[in-house]
Amino acid sequence: MSRAGIDAIEIWTGKLQLDLPRTFAPVKGSDPQKYLKGIGIEYSSLPDVYEDIVTMGANAAKQLLDKEELAPADIGRIDVATESSFDNSKPVSTYIAGCLESVYESNFTHANKGERKFACLSGTQAIDDAYNWIQAGRHRGKPALVIATDTALYERGDPGEATQGAGAIAMLIDEDPDIVSISHSQGYGSADETDFLKPNQQFPSVDGKRSVQVYLARMREALADYESVAGKTHPDAFAAVPFHTPFPGMVRKAALLGYRHTIRNTDIEDDLASDIGTQPRRNEFDSNSEFDAEMRTYMDGLKQTEAYQEWYADRIEPTIQFARQVGNWYTGSVHIARYSALHSAATAGDSLSGEQLLVGSYGSGAEAEIHVETVQPNWKSAIESVTFAESLASRYDLSFEEYERIHDVHNAQKETEVEPFTNPDGEFIFTGWGRMNERRYEYRPRQSGNAS
């Protein structure tokens, strides 16, 4: 079996930003620390008037193709993962391919195209599809283009409004990848759940508090399932643990649970025993409530230990740096978390080649997936070539009143005319609807004088 995985990435953020502690909190009458510390998001990325899942996906993909000096003829398949689709038949990948074909000489006629749906999990599932396609030898030597693109918007006033985000990540999945290779082993935790769903509606119906519990339960099952095929994991075996990040506060909960699970019956559990005791085992208790109470006490102690805090600072904190700046990108979120960890290591000058990442993906409805990735020798230059930090810094900062208008612009139930806040410059834009209610796009060339 050959090595296959992520060879290159590019990221496109929605061009607007909402400052949660300084712009959103005062209007909501809430403490800015709720966003900075509790939820953990400082800015949400939002799309400008002329942006949507197609433009963001096509823009990320064009940056990727240009950087890798590839043309449509070189790509074997295009899979788009999204939960913000606007068509139940025609996949977003055909729109994105159409955009790209309008600016390159070759086309994607030969390429298999699809759209993957399983809430936020489908970005990882689309990578799986590409990985399997390569391993089956059906790829004719060509890489797959996987694009995760979403406008993660909630109903105004929903508690989820503080976790919104919009952006796309384009990933090239190939043999002998430059960034990470993907493990053959995987673990799953899957159940029929209704805590977050969009039954033919744009904005989700959400039971936020329950969704947190469902996420944790499925993630725990996926880890146990992964260990049943790959053997016991140890927290120090991984250089970073990127999780699906709807908001960094969620990862704080998942990380503690994961640490507790992976230290069980290890030297770390033994070393901590004199401080906080050993972990309660369910079979030692007569009732679940007694066990749960004991476990809560153990977790409260564990969270305070130096061992856990150091592990969290090293392996988790670097994965959530960009989520703090952009919010939830749904299908792209776990892939931003991986990028965040690698970007942070590259900036710190860490040597990661050959190190492993434990990646925890999740989608409501619900399913978690765990696999391991191995960082490849060329990872650093591949990560340093991504231009995400620059585009984040140039987002337009919305006032609250402007935020209300842009939310209405992207609300399919409303007709709102608003002038764009930014100027398109070397990018695809949405231009309106065609004869069959299809969405229409065009490329706006870069203004002369601006760097390419």
Ligand code: HMG
């Ligand atoms: P909320 O109820 O407004 O917030 O919304 P809260 O009161 O629970 O506060 C959030 C945290 O801030 C808490 O931390 C507070 O203590 C803390 P915790 O106790 O949980 O650790 N806090 C403060 N900290 C410091 N200073 C303060 C302060 N005030 C409060 N002054 C909720 C939270 C998650 C319900 C909401 O954001 C929501 O509904 N979000 C959408 C659903 C969601 O993201 N769920 C996550 C799991 S499901 C998932 O990940 C899938 C998803 O990505 C979709 C998909 O798969 O397609 C969503």
